[in-house]
Amino acid sequence: xxxxxxxxxxxxxxxxxxxxxxxxxxxxxxxxxxxxxxxxxxxxxxxxxxxxxxxxxxxxxxxxxxxxxxxxxxxxxxxxxxxxxxxxxxxxxxxxxxxxxxxxxxxxxxxxxxxxxxxxxxxxxxxxxxxxxxxxxxxxxxxxxxxxxxxxxxxxxxxxxxxxxxxxxxxxxxxxxxxxxxxxxxxxxxxxxxxxxxxxxxxxxxxxxxxxxxxxxxxxxxxxxxxxxxxxxxxxxxxxxxxxxxxxxxxxxxxxxxxxxxxxxxxxxxxxxxxxxxxxxxxxxxxxxxxxxxxxxxxxxxxxxxxxxxxxxxxxxxxxxxxxxxxxxxxxxxxxxxxxxxxxxxxxxxxxxxxxxxxxxxxxxxxxxxxxxxxxxxxxxxxxxxxxxxxxx
Amino acid sequence: xxxxxxxxxxxxxxxxxxxxxxxxxxxxxxxxxxxxxxxxxxxxxxxxxxxxxxxxxxxxxxxxxxxxxxxxxxxxxxxxxxxxxxxxxxxxxxxxxxxxxxxxxxxxxxxxxxxxxxxxxxxxxxxxxxxxxxxxxxxxxxxxxxxxxxxxxxxxxxxxxxxxxxxxxxxxxxxxxxxxxxxxxxxxxxxxxxxxxxxxxxxxxxxxxxxxxxxxxxxxxxxxxxxxxxxxxxxxxxxxxxxxxxxxxxxxxxxxxxxxxxxxxxxxxxxxxxxxxxxxxxxxxxxxxxxxxxxxxxxxxxxxxxxxxxxxxxxxxxxxxxxxxxxxxxxxxxxxxxxxxxxxxxxxxxxxxxxxxxxxxxxxxxxxxxxxxxxxxxxxxxxxxxxxxxxxxxxxxxxxxxxxxxxxxxxxxxxxxxxxxxxxxxxxxxxxxxxxxxxxxxxxxxxxxxxxxxxxxxxxxxxxxxxxxx
Numbered sequence: 001x002x003x004x005x006x007x008x009x010x011x012x013x014x015x016x017x018x019x020x021x022x023x024x025x026x027x028x029x030x031x032x033x034x035x036x037x038x039x040x041x042x043x044x045x046x047x048x049x050x051x052x053x054x055x056x057x058x059x060x061x062x063x064x065x066x067x068x069x070x071x072x073x074x075x076x077x078x079x080x081x082x083x084x085x086x087x088x089x090x091x092x093x094x095x096x097x098x099x100x101x102x103x104x105x106x107x108x109x110x111x112x113x114x115x116x117x118x119x120x121x122x123x124x125x126x127x128x129x130x131x132x133x134x135x136x137x138x139x140x141x142x143x144x145x146x147x148x149x150x151x152x153x154x155x156x157x158x159x160x161x162x163x164x165x166x167x168x169x170x171x172x173x174x175x176x177x178x179x180x181x182x183x184x185x186x187x188x189x190x191x192x193x194x195x196x197x198x199x200x201x202x203x204x205x206x207x208x209x210x211x212x213x214x215x216x217x218x219x220x221x222x223x224x225x226x227x228x229x230x231x232x233x234x235x236x237x238x239x240x241x242x243x244x245x246x247x248x249x250x251x252x253x254x255x256x257x258x259x260x261x262x263x264x265x266x267x268x269x270x271x272x273x274x275x276x277x278x279x280x281x282x283x284x285x286x287x288x289x290x291x292x293x294x295x296x297x298x299x300x301x302x303x304x305x306x307x308x309x310x311x312x313x314x315x316x317x318x319x320x321x322x323x324x325x326x327x328x329x330x331x332x333x334x335x336x337x338x339x340x341x342x343x344x345x346x347x348x349x350x351x352x353x354x355x356x357x358x359x360x361x362x363x364x365x366x367x368x369x370x371x372x373x374x375x376x377x378x379x380x381x382x383x384x385x386x387x388x389x390x391x392x393x
Numbered sequence: 394x395x396x397x398x399x400x401x402x403x404x405x406x407x408x409x410x411x412x413x414x415x416x417x418x419x420x421x422x423x424x425x426x427x428x429x430x431x432x433x434x435x436x437x438x439x440x441x442x443x444x445x446x447x448x449x450x451x452x453x454x455x456x457x458x459x460x461x462x463x464x465x466x467x468x469x470x471x472x473x474x475x476x477x478x479x480x481x482x483x484x485x486x487x488x489x490x491x492x493x494x495x496x497x498x499x500x501x502x503x504x505x506x507x508x509x510x511x512x513x514x515x516x517x518x519x520x521x522x523x524x525x526x527x528x529x530x531x532x533x534x535x536x537x538x539x540x541x542x543x544x545x546x547x548x549x550x551x552x553x554x555x556x557x558x559x560x561x562x563x564x565x566x567x568x569x570x571x572x573x574x575x576x577x578x579x580x581x582x583x584x585x586x587x588x589x590x591x592x593x594x595x596x597x598x599x600x601x602x603x604x605x606x607x608x609x610x611x612x613x614x615x616x617x618x619x620x621x622x623x624x625x626x627x628x629x630x631x632x633x634x635x636x637x638x639x640x641x642x643x644x645x646x647x648x649x650x651x652x653x654x655x656x657x658x659x660x661x662x663x664x665x666x667x668x669x670x671x672x673x674x675x676x677x678x679x680x681x682x683x684x685x686x687x688x689x690x691x692x693x694x695x696x697x698x699x700x701x702x703x704x705x706x707x708x709x710x711x712x713x714x715x716x717x718x719x720x721x722x723x724x725x726x727x728x729x730x731x732x733x734x735x736x737x738x739x740x741x742x743x744x745x746x747x748x749x750x751x752x753x754x755x756x757x758x759x760x761x762x763x764x765x766x767x768x769x770x771x772x773x774x775x776x777x778x779x780x781x782x783x784x785x786x787x788x789x790x791x792x793x794x795x796x797x798x799x800x801x802x803x804x805x806x807x808x809x810x811x812x813x814x815x816x817x818x819x820x821x822x823x824x825x826x827x828x829x830x831x832x833x834x835x836x837x838x839x840x841x842x843x844x845x846x847x848x849x850x851x852x853x854x855x856x857x858x859x860x861x862x863x
Contacts (some may be wrong), residue, residue, distance in 0.1 A: 009584070013584070014406065024842075186851040187603075240644060
């Protein structure tokens, strides 16, 4: 065999081998349902071209799953319209992200607005303290390159490659070859089975009847949803609902009663304490040791929005203060973080967590506002705060 | 540019395209290997390329001068110069800060508080490997074991040859230079074996990365984990360092073999060793044989009646070769002691029967004692401080740890043991059954693809090969 022929065979073997491996990997991801990673983010991004064509003034509430649960855009719009302010708002709250990833997403949103020469009338950005902690970042380290790859554009990948060729190529590989899933993510996912169990509450467990009833009510609510929204197209982020959920006026009296019962059952001490411990474990919610990079990223988010918004507000959402208690040193760290954000962005932060208007019955767990019980009062509070500002503009 | 990264994959495919299809003559190929190797090396830190090239130039001309001289004194002076240059570079970059700090500590112990500026220089990747490799050339020429070869570019390309540049195996000039003189052509059989070695190396490296976590758990906070987790951690480190280093060596040998170059084996199922002496015949063979040929024999070997002393010095310096830290020195001393003890016991009549026995049980005891000693050695090697190592050893043996074992402790111990055995089985398989497997294409290629698929799936808790730091 000639030398060239041997090298040709070697290269062919490498190429075929890699193709088979990549196809196998993609098939594995599909079989595991990993394609749904960041589906809410992807769906929201896909709708931005439609959003920027909206003729009304735009309001965007950008943040974490607390925004997702707590802000009802359709209710916000309707209440404001009744008070003479005609705007269209969107819920851009996403669970599972941290400010590093949100900063990348903010840049993508800005690109779309810039490309259409559109501006936001008002950007409300949530500063979520426990999403900005070292613990939170460490928990997402395995996903960092994947998420940044998915949310980054080619220019950003090129810039990364210019500074660190290895990293740039690795991220391009994750984005284009590996379908956004790095090997670290796969390992991390399966490695969890060897991790030590999270701390659990020592409080008495809910009774069996309690659990049984919770399951029954949950099933009944799912059934009601199917009945009341027969044409609903299943999606994590619906343009029709402006990224938010349902509103009470669309639901029957029986459904609302079921919701009341559901949240009452959900708010048991046992569940709440477990939720608290879980948040401590995954996000250092009480200690609040901030991560420098996540803090910088949050400031970058605000500055990015400032470039394509007429007004940018930074807010802190209420937490369930019956369960989440910060020691004085954590409060000091929090106050310093707020002062830093205000200093570097020039934005005065509104802390809705310190208004005392949101009591523990309004939460589904330690941090998320409950549907109807929590999101309605919170959205109405936002209307009160922002109506004068929007009316003025 | 690690072998198991996308950037190396791109680099190597481009290299193959040029090497296999564009540069078909020997000279351009040698130049191309040199340039590519420098690009490969420069990907870490291009500032150290002059150091590597300078080392090669110095040793090339020294070897030429030795070869041209008939004066034994001049030859001795020249080889001493080569040793001075190579070890001087190592001393400056690797040991200077350690020496300065240790001296300051020593003064402190006598009540003199002194603070000295350290150099704080970055350690060039692979420096310990290429300086030893380069040194072997001048010593071989001095000893008359080989004649100096003409061709500076050829010599530099051989020294910088990218598959083995940063973490060995440490090649002798007489092994690699003739191959550069008449560039080898790979056969398809070579290529298949190379693919097998690369796959096995990747799997070993991947498994080693997984073992890093339980090892770190024990070594990073030895006082907070249970006794079983300490043992698991030490076992995991044993598996990690073996998988990491032998995996890298396998990939290096495989990549070179794809180009037709033959690089000798660096590991031979080391944890199957039946004595500490046997272990060093199986572990990092290129280093142990280098130390034997160029240090132990230079000290007089076992001829001068100072065998124990010579073994001890060789192992001490072997430990120091791994890095400038008391832990490495302690590890070298420990191996010096157990090898000397092995020789001593073997020479005692009453132990002769035990040492030479073919009984399975006795062999098992020999293996168990050897493996236990190797594990103890790894504690000294890996622990952050000597006092930390000592504390860890006490906790491992006294069952004094009050920390409760994690829920998955036994499961993780099982996985660690299984992983270490898996790495060994793969080594054993490559050594003994590779030919048979390579002849069955319907089994060979699917197994290779499955191997790569698994490596594609599993991420790295650690990103660097452990031996790069040496």
